[in-house]
Amino acid sequence: MNTIGPAYALFIYQAMIEKGIASEELLADTQLNQQLLEAGDNIPMDGFLTLLNNADSLSPESHIGILLGKRSNILVLGSAGMAAAIAPNLRQGLHILDSYSRLHVSYLRVAVRSNLQGMSIGIDFMQDVGTTKRFHVETAFMLFQNYLETIAGEAVADAHYFVPYTKPDYASEYEALIHSPITYEHNEAHIQVPRRVLDVASPFYDNPAWIESQKFLANRLKYQTEQEAEPQPYTQHVHALLKAHEPPLPGLSYIAKQLHVSERTLNRRLQQEGTNLRKIKAALTHTWAKQYLQESELTIDAIASVLGYQDSANFRRAFRSREGCSPKYFREQQP
Incomplete structure (x- = not known):
């Protein structure tokens, strides 16, 4: 349920x-x-x-969504929201929400992904919420704006809010309450957060409480996934953690530490779920490669270096094996 x-x-x-x-x-x-x-x-x-x-x-x-949004802050997301509130920075706080907000809200997922502009916060509905979808989007957007600006210590005017419905007749209220540009009739609800605010040290960071909150959330998620027989919980968790990072993506030691398990346990759990860290990292690194080729002017050698390849020949070989063409050809085919 x-x-x-x-x-x-x-x-x-x-x-x-x-x-x-x-x-x-x-x-x-x-x-x-x-x-x-x-x-x-x-x-x-x-x-x-x-x-x-x-x-x-x-x-x-x-307008119920706006009413909720005005009253909401990150703490309405329960233990995940509490952890995000004391995270070292926005990047790590948003990663926590990606991984654990489902403990408090099961009908939607907070989908976080790093990109060339900064980070995207997607609102993915896991249940048909009918005519109330607009209310949920309005509330989520205002909640996240409140969180971003509380941690950043300023009004963030260079984010971008993408709305999955037509411009409502009370859009002037959006413009008065949302401090950044808004695009309507997008294919999904998401917020593009500028890179400049992601890694600024949070004044609310509490290291002992942050560590304990992560342990609590990891144990609670482990219990819930065991009770509900959720498929591939460790794969999903590692995937969420790596999506929140910019390349080069971190290795086994860092990820195991973040999940509060040993490297051996993490490897074993991923194997039981039919995958391994190398496969997950390779898929996400390839996604980054395509972003750089499509959206940046970096040379192919420079992209290889940013992604963490020892030399560009390895990058070209890995890219061709996944995409079926060279990085140069892929870039040339972009509009």
């Missing part, structure tokens, strides 16, 4: 009650009550979606 933390539902409940809306109407057909919302445990996603629709129909002058 898909679930979500109760914070969003409690925000809506409190705001609507303040507007004079009756609790019985607001909670109709949700199987929720005030006690459940205040208990601190995850609630069923279906009940939350019904609550969103009820609130929207009962208070049409309020």
Whole structure:
């Protein structure tokens, strides 16, 4: 059963009650009550979606997603949000959210990927949320803007927000609340974060608490994946960690340390899932190679060096084996 933390539902409940809306109407057909919302445990996603629709129909002058966004901060993502709040920098905080936000919100994934411009934060829906999708995107965008700007210590005007629907009739509210450019009718919901803010030291970094929070999250995810028989949990986790890094991608020792397991255990778990670190790194390095060839003016020799190859001949050989053509030919075919 898909679930979500109760914070969003409690925000809506409190705001609507303040507007004079009756609790019985607001909670109709949700199987929720005030006690459940205040208990601190995850609630069923279906009940939350019904609550969103009820609130929207009962208070049409309020845009529920914006209302939620104004009240939200990274802590609504539970233990993953708490860890992100005390991470050394945005890059590591966003990686934590990619790896662990599903512990708190099971209906969507925070998909983080480093790229030439900085880092992309994708909002991938794992469940059909119907007419409430706009609410979720609005809330997520404002939550992440709040997180970015809290850690950076400034209004971030050079990010870019991509919206997967047409421009709403209240878009002026977006422009007043979102500090960066917005593009509508994109194929997916995501935020492009500028590189300049990713590795700035966070003033909220707490090293002992950061280490303990990672251990707690890793153990909790391990328990959940065992209970739910989730396929390839270690492969997914390593993949998420490496996506948050720029090349050259880190090796086994670093990754094992981040996952709080021994190198031997990590190798064994990946083998049990039918893969190994070399395969995962090779696939992601190839993705980076194509980005550099498509979007940069670096020479092929320079790209090979950035990606961590000992010489350009090895890079050319690896690229041809995956793409079926040379790096030079691949670049020449780009529009």
